[in-house]
Amino acid sequence: MGSETTGTDSTFQQHGNRRSGRNWPRWLPALAGPVVIAAAALAGTLPANAGDPLPQKTPAEVLALAATHHTLAFSGTIEQSSDLGLPALPSTGPSSDPASAGGAASVVEFLSGQHTARVYMDGTTKARIQVVDRLAERDVIRRDSDVWFYSSKDNSAAHLTLPAHASDLPLGAPQAQGADPAAPAPTASPAESMMPMPEDLARHLLEKVDPTTAVTVGADVEVAGRAAYNLLLEPRSEATLVGQVAIAVDGETGMPLAVQVTARGAGTPAFRLGFTALSLDTPDDSLFTFSPPPGSTVKELQVPDSGQRTYEGHISGDQTPRANNFGDHAGAGKGPGHPSVTGQGWETILRLPAAAAGVPAAKSFMEDPLLAQAGVVVPGGRLVSTALLNVLITDDGRIFAGMVPPDRLQAAASAAP
């Protein structure tokens, strides 16, 4: 600073030195700026402590709170991020056609990177999910029995008319499920094809709560600006990759707000899914109205015959994310050619038979170049290994998947017919 006094005259030199001595306070703001910003950023990364405003509750009480909630009208923003150790996907954006979004493709999409979605719910029959991509968006809009899919990438829309018995599907209605545990879980909500919801994921994880799981309540957390109980599930079994599952249960409504899954021995969660903003106000009704925009291609989808597997052909992503993320799909183990499960709780292993008819995911799973690349050859097949999930594709085309160490999958593969 002030170095432009280049005169050889000694008085000028002196002058310059004196000036710079007096002027250094003027650089203070320039130095203080980054310091203040860094301090603010650091303060922001500190875990938000709600200061324990919530009354103490035992794990059982929090579980009960989560089970009884019926928040059916809300709008919010959900963020999901995975760090499973898979190679990063080229961010080419969403699969273009919502109707034909390949199972494996959409699974793989949610296994890596970060996704944001906006969710609007009003009752059990009105829902809208917007998966926010850069300069693009994928929407699912449901009003009563009409379900619309829209992808802005290629301006394509698809329509589906739900059968009458599917009336209580999207996301909500945990009480219906609790009333009749034998009834098939409300699977395959249209929403899940695009973005899993914290609530669905939490429900599946809470189903695992049994003697093999240690349940505790951690310090309260703040999610989306709301104080929440932090329910911690720890598998007692050593034979699972899962180290800890943290479910944030809203202290007021009991609604699951966030789910974090940490691999055994890992410090940071490998999978996060949770609200970043949440409003319990009823969303504007016009949001649930959709008509295909002019110039869009519209496809009419048929509901497959089977009532329970309502959208199977359409949303093949339904089975696979669940199979992958949660390792159980007990309801699906019925017919031939369908996946079957062995093991219990955290050690559940899902098995897809070779050339399984009606499971398009199996084929595309194997053919997916990315997964093929991620797979390593092990005795008996190829193994795709991630922090939370191992998938073994045997040489004869069967697929074994579970949140278990690889040797368990190999044992299951050799034991299975």
Next chain:
Amino acid sequence: MPSSIPADIPGSARTQKVAVPRWSGLSLMQSELKVLFGRRRTWALLLALAAIPILIAVAVRLSSGVPSGRGPAFLDRITQNGLFVAFTAMLVSVPLFLPLTVGVVAGDTIAGEANMGTLRYLLVAPAGRVRLLLVKYAAALAFCIVAPLTVALAGAAIGAALFPVGPVTLLSGDVIQPPEAAVRMLLIAAYMAVSLAGLSAIGLFLSTLTVVPVGAMAATVVVSVVSQIADQLPQLEWLHPWLFSHYWLGFGDMLRQPVLWDSFASNALLQAGYIAVFGASAYARFTTKDVLS
């Protein structure tokens, strides 16, 4: 060096205080804007920006139609709705053309005056260095507002001239009428103006470092390119939220239903940080340096 004006003229503070009302910031601002927008160079920059949508519209008009999903976003919608020319042009101009023009204007702020030998006269007039810096930055901001607006207006005009204009399909699939589409267009222009504010502050700072305006302009443009390249490298992921160009393409959120304000807010906060840091640096540099020209 009798012609140099040191940063502090002993005893000048009092006279300066007395003299302030004589040349208020407002009139300085007015004359600065008059100089900026009276310049042929500024008009050439704006004309170049306006040429982008015209080029796009004419190219699409002359071609046989854009296959769906190819090229930059919105390009395939142009034939159905001319307003998409504006959206496409704004998208295309974000990575290079807008930073280029803003770099030219912001890099010229102080260094240009120094180069022309007019800086010392500006400072001899008792305006104060801080005030001069603020006025220069405000003028650069004015250009940041005008530049995206030029692209939007030229795009809408040429689109309306060559293609039918009708309801606009948003990213969410909802359809809005042209008046509301115009509001969205203004929102995008505002988003871009905010996006460029941080780069302007960087340009202002660089401009105080040198008396060669071309150097400051080029450095500003290079900084914006480097920032965008760094934003593409997955190895620098920790750095991405701190890059001033990180949210530049987030203006698509203005085209959702309802409008997603998150990126606007994050962008504004980020740019405010850059303005604070580089504005303070420019202040420190400019108020402590000896003006020789």
